[in-house]
Every structure is written in structure tokens, then in C-alpha cells.
Amino acid sequence: MQIWSSVEVSIANASGHSFSVQRKQSISGGSINRAYRIDDESGRERRSYFLKLNQANRLNMFEAEAEALLALASSGAIRVPQPLCSGQADDQAWLVTEYINFGRKRVDSTQLLGRQIAALHACESDGFGWKRDNTIGATAQLNSRSHDWIDFYREQRLGFQFQLASRNGFSGSLQQKGEQLMTHLDLFFSNYQPKASLLHGDLWSGNRAFDELGEPVVFDPALYYGDREADIAMTELFGGFGSEFYESYNDAWPLDEGYVIRKDLYNLYHILNHVNLFGASYAAQAESMLDRLLAEI
């Protein structure tokens, strides 16, 4: 298959070492792509990489992911897999990154993760958004630069997902409540002015791990500059990161007291994305979040 030889050539060009895919081992846990560990055992030391595959028209998604990993790496705040190369061949696109052996947490690993995420959020920009659009799951995520967070969140986050939901057949009360929420969005920010923090953007427990030394690692970002509460809200959406995480994050940079209300506002974006990706089973959850939020108005 041409794909494997193209991956080999691309790795050799990017790394300066010849590479032959002698072993490939499927890795589960992702939600969008097929993932593999690929090994070359011909040299004195085995060399391994992490490979993601998808359809050829997903090359842009992988290029954005590689750029996001570089941006996270250059923040110096937290370990991420170093991206190596991306490309397409046959009808497939790929992304190759450093392979990281995941290990067990140390006693202080979760605390460290809290401090490192706070350090990531301390990297600020003068505007919200990013230099390019990317994806959240398999859905497009718009990142046109804006100096107004409320406009940005209304139009490029909630509004975009509500429009997609409408095209996917979710109309009626979901849309009406969405309209009402978006009209009154500024009420949630009357005493709070978010900064444009560097965000991971898809920070659920499936996108963080610990390396062999117990150091935190994050991967699979949907990066942009936005309100740091959006990242923290997502950590709470599917399981939570553990009390030590929130304690150490708050020690490093306390959250505003209005976070407890805005948490639903930020997680609504991800639940709407789940409505659009996985269907009706998430619509009831989206509506009950909307009901809670509208009750605050």
C-alpha cells in the first residue's frame, strides 16, 4: 500500500533517519481517527511513532492539530507529543507525532497538572480565536480573531453549533431556547471580563495522560485563545480531573465565583457538538442545560 511507503519517506525526511514500518499496533481510545503505534526495530534502538489516519480530505484537520501541538509545546507549560509530519497518499491523510509511553500517576501528578494548565492559561493573546480554524471532534471550529469574547462565543461557538443542529433536523424548543440564551449572553458577563488565554480546547479526561515519569501530557487539542473557564468547564464534563487538580489550579490562579454558572454555558458548546456528531441522545441534555441557564437570566 502506497500509504505506508509515503509515511516512511515523510518520517525519514522530517527526522533525518530512514524509517521502515516494521510493526504497527492499533491503539484504541480515540473518537475520530484510526490510531497506531508504528515501530522500526532495524537499528540499534527501536524507534516508535504515533500515527493517526483518516480520509484524505482530513489533511487540513491534521495540519491544524500539528500546529496546535507546536503552539502548546512552545508555551513550555505542559508536555505534548511533538508533531513530526503529516501528508496524504491513496485516499488517506495522516499525522505522525512522537510516541509517548504512558505510565502511572505519581502522588503529585494531578496537582502538577493543575499548575501546568494554569501556566498554559497564563499565556495570553490580545484577541480571541486563533490564526486558523480547526476542529472539535470531527466538526469544524471557527477561530476568526475577535476582541469581543461575548460576540466570539455567541457567533463562532454557540451560534455555529445551533445552525448545524438546525441543518441536522434539531428545531423547535432547542432552537428557541438557544435564541433566547444568545440574545441575553451578556448577562452572564456583567461582573467578569475574560482574558484571551491559550486553551487546549478539548480538555476532557480522554485527552490527558501521564508519561513514564508521571509527568502530565495532553494531546488531541482544539486550540484557540479564549476564556480559561471554557477549558476548566470541560474537565468537569465527562468525569472530572479529581479534587487535587481543581485545588492546585485555584491556588495558582483562582477562578471567578461566577464560574459555577458559566460552566454550563461553556459545556453547552460541547454537548451541542455531541448532538451534531452523535445525534438525538444528547438533545435532552442540551435542553436541560439551556433550561438551567435561562433560569439565571
Ligand code: ADP
Ligand atoms: P482521536 O483524534 O481519534 O480522538 P487521540 O488523539 O485521542 O485520537 O488518540 C487516540 C488514543 O491514542 C488516545 O486515547 C491515547 O490513549 C493514545 N495516544 C494519543 N496520542 C499519543 C501519543 N503521542 N503517544 C502514545 N499514545 C497516544
